[in-house]
Amino acid sequence: MARSSFGDPAERGQREAQPSRPLEVPEVLDGTSAILIVDDDPLVAEVLRRMLTKEGYGCTLAANAAEARARLAESRFAVALVQLTMPGGHGLDLVPDVLPEHPDLAVIFVTGAEDPHLAELAARDGAHGFVMKPLRRSQVIFVVAAARQRRSAEISRRLEHEKELKDHEFALSKYEARWHTAFESAPVAIVELDLDGTITRANNAMEVLLEVSAGQLVGTNLIAYSHPTEGRLGQRRIRALARGGGKGTVLRHFVTARGNDRWGTGLGLLVEGAGGQPKRILDYLVDNTDAHLAGQRIAAEQARFEALVEHSADAIVVQDGIGGKVVYASPGLSASLGLTPAAALGTVLGDLVHPDDRQKVEHSRGQRLR
Secondary structure (H helix, E strand, O other), rough: OOOOOOOOHHHHHOOOOOOOOOOOOOOOHOEEEEEEOEEEEEHHHHHHHHHHHHOOOOEEOOOOOOHHHHHHHOOOOOEEEOOOOOOOOOOHHHHHHOOOOOOOOOOEEEEOOOOOOOOOHHHHHHEEEEEEEOOHHHHHHHHHHHHHHHHHHHHHHHHHHHHHHHHHHHHHHHHHHHHHHHHOOOOOOEEOOOOOEEEEEHHHHHHHHHHOOHHHOOOOOOHHHHHHHHHHOOOOOOOEEEEOOOOOOOOEEOOOOOOOOEOOOOEEEEEHHHOOOEEEEEEEEEOHHHHHHHHHHHHHHHHHHHHHHHHHOOOOOOOOOOOOOOEEEOOHHHHHHOHHHHHHHHEEHHHHOHHHHHHHHHHHHHHHHH
């Protein structure tokens, strides 16, 4: 009959392995080991303990699956030698049950039947080997040593992978912190959009441009702030950006939350996520409102000047600076010289001057060109 404990409690306490520190490679990887022996037969368990103790391993005994779980909860082990069939739970059931909580544990099954199907099932569940009965010391030591080496390599790879992940996360957090600082302090307006144009983030310059807080911008669509004359153009631009196009700069006309007109030169970029899939759109906007309004005023003054020239009673002529050919003539030329503006284009106005005054005209023209 199986017993739940073996030997004197004091003696057993000396045999039990001390738990390893969290995230530290178990002692087995440093030349010694903490081994849990799970077998309902006390004679087999004792034979295994003596074999392994002579090799420098510290052993803890458990008579069944329930006691094995209790021992694993108390201490951390590098290797577990588990009887394949025993009362209170099959060894194959124990492995997937305990490995998620004890990922550093190497499991070796002890069995009297050589069954390829069982070996396949055990390997699938994460076992590291088999020990066949009757027990042979050389076989036991070899299988434990092989499991130790294999598990050592697995743990090393896992710890290296965890370190790489932590380094990556640290580098990513630093990058995100720098990006956040650059995003918020950028002198140009930047807005982060979903692929449908919904605003997910806006910087301080965007708040100034659209005269609304970033908190109010988030969740709204950027198209909502487009001037009615270009709403559809804005929608087509967002769709083009979401497909990876629309990368050229374009002058955008906005209406702010306060109803004021604003103009900005926009440059949109599609930011790709994992696997090259589109993730979001970054829209950069340089506030050109002052320059645009100044251009409008200049254009208005130019139009007013041209209207004054066209309606002036005086003859106004513009000549090129090389040969003195007429490039523009106002309607007033007809009244002065009887020459239509169209007929005057391309002529040399000096040819129409009386020979007595031609020298004065040439001298005056030369003085103006200096």
